[in-house]
Amino acid sequence: MYQTTYHRASSVDEAAALFAKGSEAKFLAGGQTLLPVMKQRLASPSDVIDLGKIKELIGIEVSGDTLTVKAATPHYDVATSDAVKKAIPALAYLASLIGDPAVRYRGTIGGSIANNDPAADYPAALLALGATVKTNKRSIAAEDFFKGLFTTALEDGEIITSVSFPVPQKAGYAKMPHPASRFALTAVFVAQTKSGEIRVAATGASQSGVMRVPAIEAALKTSWSPSAIDGVTISASNLLSDIHGTSEYRANLIKVMAQRAVAAAG
Amino acid sequence: MGVEGIGASVVRKEDKRFITGKGRYVDDIKLQGMTHAHFIRSPHAHAKVKGIDSAEALKMPGVVAVLTGQQIVDDKVGNLICGWAITSKDGSPMKMGAWPAMAPETVRFVGQAVAVVIAETKNLARDAAEAVVVDYEELPAVADVHAAIKAGAPQLHPEAPGNQVYDWVIGDEGATDAAFSKAANVVKLDVTNNRLAPNAMEPRAAIADYDSAEEHFTLYTTSQNPHVARLVLSAFYNIAPEHKLRVIAPDVGGGFGSKIFIYPEEMVALWASKKVGRPVKWTGDRTEAFLTDAHGRDHVTHAEMAFDANNNITGLKVKTYANFGAYMSLFSSSVPTYLYATLLSGQYNIPAIHAEVIGVYTNTTPVDAYRGAGRPEASYLIERLMETAARQLKVDPAALRRQNFITQFPHQTPVIMAYDTGDFNASLDAAMKAIDYAGFAARKAKAKADGMLRGIGVSCYIEACGIAPSKAVGSLGAGVGLWESAEVRVNPVGTIEILTGSHSHGQGHETTFCQLVAERLGIPISQVSIVHGDTDKVQFGMGTYGSRSAAVGLTAILKAMEKMEAKAKKIAAHALEASEADIVIENGEFKVTGTDKAIALPMVALAAYTAHNLPDGMEPGLKESAFYDPTNFTFPAGAYICEVEVDPGTGKTSFVNFVAADDFGRLINPMIVEGQVHGGLAQGIGQALLEHAIYDANGQPVTASFMDYSMPRADDLPSFKLSHTTTLCPGNPLGIKGCGEAGAIGASAAVINAITDAIGKNNLEMPATPDRVWRTIHAA
Numbered sequence A: 001m002y003q004t005t006y007h008r009a010s011s012v013d014e015a016a017a018l019f020a021k022g023s024e025a026k027f028l029a030g031g032q033t034l035l036p037v038m039k040q041r042l043a044s045p046s047d048v049i050d051l052g053k054i055k056e057l058i059g060i061e062v063s064g065d066t067l068t069v070k071a072a073t074p075h076y077d078v079a080t081s082d083a084v085k086k087a088i089p090a091l092a093y094l095a096s097l098i099g100d101p102a103v104r105y106r107g108t109i110g111g112s113i114a115n116n117d118p119a120a121d122y123p124a125a126l127l128a129l130g131a132t133v134k135t136n137k138r139s140i141a142a143e144d145f146f147k148g149l150f151t152t153a154l155e156d157g158e159i160i161t162s163v164s165f166p167v168p169q170k171a172g173y174a175k176m177p178h179p180a181s182r183f184a185l186t187a188v189f190v191a192q193t194k195s196g197e198i199r200v201a202a203t204g205a206s207q208s209g210v211m212r213v214p215a216i217e218a219a220l221k222t223s224w225s226p227s228a229i230d231g232v233t234i235s236a237s238n239l240l241s242d243i244h245g246t247s248e249y250r251a252n253l254i255k256v257m258a259q260r261a262v263a264a265a266g
Numbered sequence B: 001m002g003v004e005g006i007g008a009s010v011v012r013k014e015d016k017r018f019i020t021g022k023g024r025y026v027d028d029i030k031l032q033g034m035t036h037a038h039f040i041r042s043p044h045a046h047a048k049v050k051g052i053d054s055a056e057a058l059k060m061p062g063v064v065a066v067l068t069g070q071q072i073v074d075d076k077v078g079n080l081i082c083g084w085a086i087t088s089k090d091g092s093p094m095k096m097g098a099w100p101a102m103a104p105e106t107v108r109f110v111g112q113a114v115a116v117v118i119a120e121t122k123n124l125a126r127d128a129a130e131a132v133v134v135d136y137e138e139l140p141a142v143a144d145v146h147a148a149i150k151a152g153a154p155q156l157h158p159e160a161p162g163n164q165v166y167d168w169v170i171g172d173e174g175a176t177d178a179a180f181s182k183a184a185n186v187v188k189l190d191v192t193n194n195r196l197a198p199n200a201m202e203p204r205a206a207i208a209d210y211d212s213a214e215e216h217f218t219l220y221t222t223s224q225n226p227h228v229a230r231l232v233l234s235a236f237y238n239i240a241p242e243h244k245l246r247v248i249a250p251d252v253g254g255g256f257g258s259k260i261f262i263y264p265e266e267m268v269a270l271w272a273s274k275k276v277g278r279p280v281k282w283t284g285d286r287t288e289a290f291l292t293d294a295h296g297r298d299h300v301t302h303a304e305m306a307f308d309a310n311n312n313i314t315g316l317k318v319k320t321y322a323n324f325g326a327y328m329s330l331f332s333s334s335v336p337t338y339l340y341a342t343l344l345s346g347q348y349n350i351p352a353i354h355a356e357v358i359g360v361y362t363n364t365t366p367v368d369a370y371r372g373a374g375r376p377e378a379s380y381l382i383e384r385l386m387e388t389a390a391r392q393l394k395v396d397p398a399a400l401r402r403q404n405f406i407t408q409f410p411h412q413t414p415v416i417m418a419y420d421t422g423d424f425n426a427s428l429d430a431a432m433k434a435i436d437y438a439g440f441a442a443r444k445a446k447a448k449a450d451g452m453l454r455g456i457g458v459s460c461y462i463e464a465c466g467i468a469p470s471k472a473v474g475s476l477g478a479g480v481g482l483w484e485s486a487e488v489r490v491n492p493v494g495t496i497e498i499l500t501g502s503h504s505h506g507q508g509h510e511t512t513f514c515q516l517v518a519e520r521l522g523i524p525i526s527q528v529s530i531v532h533g534d535t536d537k538v539q540f541g542m543g544t545y546g547s548r549s550a551a552v553g554l555t556a557i558l559k560a561m562e563k564m565e566a567k568a569k570k571i572a573a574h575a576l577e578a579s580e581a582d583i584v585i586e587n588g589e590f591k592v593t594g595t596d597k598a599i600a601l602p603m604v605a606l607a608a609y610t611a612h613n614l615p616d617g618m619e620p621g622l623k624e625s626a627f628y629d630p631t632n633f634t635f636p637a638g639a640y641i642c643e644v645e646v647d648p649g650t651g652k653t654s655f656v657n658f659v660a661a662d663d664f665g666r667l668i669n670p671m672i673v674e675g676q677v678h679g680g681l682a683q684g685i686g687q688a689l690l691e692h693a694i695y696d697a698n699g700q701p702v703t704a705s706f707m708d709y710s711m712p713r714a715d716d717l718p719s720f721k722l723s724h725t726t727t728l729c730p731g732n733p734l735g736i737k738g739c740g741e742a743g744a745i746g747a748s749a750a751v752i753n754a755i756t757d758a759i760g761k762n763n764l765e766m767p768a769t770p771d772r773v774w775r776t777i778h779a780a
Ligand SMILES: Cc1cc2nc3c(=O)[nH]c(=O)nc-3n(C[C@H](O)[C@H](O)[C@H](O)COP(=O)(O)OP(=O)(O)OC[C@H]3O[C@@H](n4cnc5c(N)ncnc54)[C@H](O)[C@@H]3O)c2cc1C
Pocket: A026, A027, A028, A029, A030, A031, A032, A033, A034, A035, A051, A071, A072, A097, A098, A099, A100, A103, A106, A107, A108, A109, A110, A111, A112, A114, A115, A117, A119, A120, A121, A122, A158, A159, A160, A161, A181, A182, A183, A184
């Protein structure tokens, strides 16, 4: 009943072909989300197609003003990459805060955004930096990619190949970790693009997943400083509320984390 | 002290096997023809089991049997027992509902087993379990003590009307009321002691092997006390007479109390093994651990403390509701009574104490002893009260404690315990010095300038360990005696085996117990081995819990050693043609004092076994045993102080410093003691900041995985600064008090006292999560 067939794909095309053949196939990257779910028997794919060994899906590149992280690159590589630290230090910092060392060695950016956990870290960076998700079929703006809790614009069988981040003028990230899981109880990514646009995204807070925070963006437009956010009030309605954080607390965290992210961005 | 004797920080002998993956845990054991059990557990907190249809499951591949609760009842396997009888204030015995190993009719908590699938593999058993259809009729459930005692609340057991197990009192109510009527000040406090899931690293497991030819069972199990398990399985559960039941507890990966108890799964495995005629293995997973390992704490308390005009404590009144969960676990009844209320005097002179404890059934996992068992609840309450009093009376919290410390010993408290010795000022002094208490005000001011809220919190704990004098506990309702046994076997080549009824599941007995032998005989610990955890090898033992193994178990070894040494000296004197009184033992030799005449231990041992030339009338061999029953509890005590910084923006607490000054009596291995304190502090801090086993109003657990239940991790904890102020325990010859639970008992109050000091608000429940602290800071 819970038998599955494991395939190790050597190219994106092969992976796509294997997927098409399976009755209920699933892609596997770092396995940090998919495998626990399978162990709990909440998912029982007929075929598991491993993307983790596909060479064209691993690596980090900078060209001009664009930093590209390929989909099967583990969090650890992003956290420790000199190229990332130079281009977007806040992104390296974000990756260094994901889960624990085991999760960072195995988990990947592609798996993380495909899963779109409402408390995952990367979605905040993608949204605030205005990143583009590249798949084997198309390019999708971050804005259009995340579609609420655990849902994305990906079609069945579509494979994320990379994420391209425009290198910003400044960016900062601040995270209040969930005490048990270490996902974001609430975290905020702030960015000032090279063209001067200010974008702020919060994760872990909203009932509908990662979101922009227009009130804070507006405040930062008047002055890029933590104190500019002092007067902002964030409404608690539509925010998550659970045993680890009430919606009022999360509303407060959006503001406090944004202030700290701005301070970190400099 | 020799290099490996008492007081030496010898590296643990057992660690080589543990850190190289060579430990042998129950799940590592595979028997020929072994089958695997998977339990079918209730998803409901309260329901009637209307029927179980296993027809489809029985047709599935690899399925050997599907066995149900009705069958185990029909086969007359006994209901689970509670081994400590408590009498209510009206003289009636405690009111207990029946707890069959699998529920035939009614389930009363999420995770209670109703049936078990036995199959060729674990996965096949799991597959088939999904095909078993259980027809439940849901009943209203209640999870919270206050809700459970309300009129009209869902009722769990017909035997316990109002869901009340007992209403027990201790102390002198009249004297306490009189003290309050004369009080200059009364300090009141309501506290909840949050429910915890023990989470030993190794989940529980069992393998049962029935031999039909011999009508004999072998049970491999994750137990802290295999002999007690055999006794209970034999005497109460009708599994087999004791000589037909061998219980082995091999390497066990942590217990913290949760592996004291004999659980339904072991009973079912034994019974099923006979039914299917093959060995049956069950290894719990983490979810099952959250759902079925006995939880800890879960008290709701109102307390009042009376002071005279000079701030001396004159009385204490306590009313506690203890949540027992759905059934009375093995020692559950004693935890909020004799292990809790008897410690309510803390380190203080309190002339009058009265406490009432109401035990309550709820539709939750059963609650029983967890590291500290009752004593953390007592210590937390008293130390929160002292801090509250200092704030209310506007005096320094350390000075208020000092003024009320017991300084004369022995000291009889109004709640049974007679403290034998201690020096509470010494430990408080040491802790205050270590943390630079005097310099705190300046540090607080500096932190304030940086926008941070700094606080300092003191906790002066005392516990009763070395459990326990058998006669005393017997008079209080215990169903067992709490002595310990030991046997010393000197082999013909002079190596030594120590058989002990204590059980090591992380404590390091294989090292510390050898150190006593090394100390006495002057031989390396490599020549000594410790045998434990097998009822076929060790005659009897009461096991390890309540910080008793050194104070009680090691003393039993000492008694056996003394007997062995006396005989060996006779043999040596005979061989050396000297007087027995002149023989001394040094460096592994028996010497004639003041001469160079000596005979080495192996030669003495060999002489004992060849028996060619023994003193007239002496029996051959060199093996002695002893049973040791302690004369009193021991009273480890100490002072913990922590300094924290609270971030007002997030409510997050960070540690600046955490110091501990403990009085454990004599230390056998300071490094192991330090490890015990670190672990205990981690659990105490975990309770204060992170851990909470939560149920919703319908009895559904909401923290049944590590993604929701916050276990403390290394980066949640500060580097501890430990020190010791020692008064030797007069109650045992080694002067040992015990160290296994102290950290978990004393730490929580220090943390909450520090946070409430930092935020300037006294009322804050555990766990002090950032959300809760932030809301408390910003509450009107
Ligand atoms: C203990 C723990 C703590 C964690 N803490 C955090 C945290 O703090 N912050 C955080 O952000 N995350 C956290 N995570 C999640 C972690 O980041 C995972 O790596 C991530 O959710 C999934 O990535 P993966 O590579 O492991 O994907 P997998 O588990 O292999 O796959 C997840 C899903 O993505 C799909 N998928 C994978 N790759 C692709 C692709 N290239 N194209 C299309 N679909 C794809 C899979 O089919 C599957 O549905 C934690 C996880 C654990 C277990």
